Amino acid sequence: MQFTGSHIISIGQFERADIERIFEVADQMVPYAHRRRVTKVLDGAILGSMFFEPSTRTRVSFGSAFNLLGGEVRETIGFESSAIAKGESLYDTARVLSGYSDVISMRHPQEGSVAEFAAASRVPVINGGDGSNEHPSQALLDLYTIKKELQHHGRDDVDGLRIALIGDLKYGRTVHSLCKLLTLFKDVTIWLISPKELRMPGDIVEQMRTAGLTVNESDSMEDSIAHVDIAYSTRIQEERFASQEEANLYRGRYRLNQAIYTRFCEPNTVIMHPLPRDSRAGANELDNDLNDNPNLAIFRQTDNGVLVRMALFALVLDVVDLVDKYSSDVHWYTGSRF
Ligand code: CP
Numbered sequence: 001m002q003f004t005g006s007h008i009i010s011i012g013q014f015e016r017a018d019i020e021r022i023f024e025v026a027d028q029m030v031p032y033a034h035r036r037r038v039t040k041v042l043d044g045a046i047l048g049s050m051f052f053e054p055s056t057r058t059r060v061s062f063g064s065a066f067n068l069l070g071g072e073v074r075e076t077i078g079f080e081s082s083a084i085a086k087g088e089s090l091y092d093t094a095r096v097l098s099g100y101s102d103v104i105s106m107r108h109p110q111e112g113s114v115a116e117f118a119a120a121s122r123v124p125v126i127n128g129g130d131g132s133n134e135h136p137s138q139a140l141l142d143l144y145t146i147k148k149e150l151q152h153h154g155r156d157d158v159d160g161l162r163i164a165l166i167g168d169l170k171y172g173r174t175v176h177s178l179c180k181l182l183t184l185f186k187d188v189t190i191w192l193i194s195p196k197e198l199r200m201p202g203d204i205v206e207q208m209r210t211a212g213l214t215v216n217e218s219d220s221m222e223d224s225i226a227h228v229d230i231a232y233s234t235r236i237q238e239e240r241f242a243s244q245e246e247a248n249l250y251r252g253r254y255r256l257n258q259a260i261y262t263r264f265c266e267p268n269t270v271i272m273h274p275l276p277r278d279s280r281a282g283a284n285e286l287d288n289d290l291n292d293n294p295n296l297a298i299f300r301q302t303d304n305g306v307l308v309r310m311a312l313f314a315l316v317l318d319v320v321d322l323v324d325k326y327s328s329d330v331h332w333y334t335g336s337r338f
Contacts, residue, residue: 003315007118008126011136011180023144025311025320032068033306035334039327041319042071048101049075052108057302058128062105065309094120124316132171132240138274139177141308145301146230149270164191164225166254167234167285169200174274179204183211191224192217195250221254222264232272233286257287271296
């Protein structure tokens with residue numbers, strides 16, 4: 001695809017070569033994300049960050065990624081701090097804010113809303129999650145992490161991947177985008193583990209089967225995680241249910257903890273989760289007792305999110321080849337985080 005000036009709305013717009021290009025640029029961003037170098041390549045550029053649903057990782061890592069490239073961030077958080085609360089349309093909001101920004105990252109509770117906004121925007125828009133539809137940058141950082149974790153275990157390719165997705169597959173936008181992304185790879189076997197009522201939407205299952213993936217659906221976690229490279233847990237998306245009572249029917253249904261991992265998983269199975277994990281007693285789908293498990297990759301995922309989002313900005317704003325030219329040394333204590 002032509003990255004320069006493009007909106008990033010759906011995983012469906014990428015081909016495999018595009019994914020490889022994004023990951024190549026993400027690798028190039030490591031010295032900057034890890035505070036070994038600074039770059040001012042986006043000095044003067046403005047990111048409009050518009051998040052109309054709660055977010056910690058996506059909102060802050062998009063902002064950090066833009067700052068790390070030398071740009072500035074202007075934030076709108078929640079409908080109550082936007083004129084949308086006074087009845088302004090997405091069209092008008094897009095026309096206005098695209099005059100104030102060079103690129104926009106956006107999250108909104110309605111499926112299709114970010115695409116509608118992008119159609120009216122005069123600058124590129126990156127989807128940070130539209131309802132239960134898609135979360136493309138999360139899928140990209142998930143796949144980037146999968147690739148790195150497999151490499152750590154001596155495998156050089158995502159082809160042949162065996163992965164289990166566990167939890168709320170009906171409303172989880174991260175797993176919708178990840179499933180679509182996996183259709184670009186060969187010999188992938190996927191276990192979809194959920195209560196019957198929260199199954200992966202049929203059109204996405206069909207898309208995977210048509211692309212040649214082996215898809216197994218089950219409501220039993222223990223048997224399904226026995227032979228996988230990746231066990232990817234998800235939260236019950238309570239905000240998408242009609243009531244808390246309905247969400248409570250499913251919360252805590254699947255709990256991956258160290259005892260279950262030791263008993264059922266292969267020794268190198270990597271544990272992933274898009275986060276936030278629901279650490280309340282009634283949920284706890286990914287137990288804190290896994291925190292010291294070296295195969296728990298959840299915080300490597302969050303770190304990788306910065307690299308992938310830097311790559312998206314650099315590609316969309318066409319500065320990949322200039323990042324190093326506008327770089328300099330770091331002068332402050334950077335610690336040993338990475
Ligand atoms: N993974 C993810 O989308 O997290 P946030 O809701 O915190 O952005």
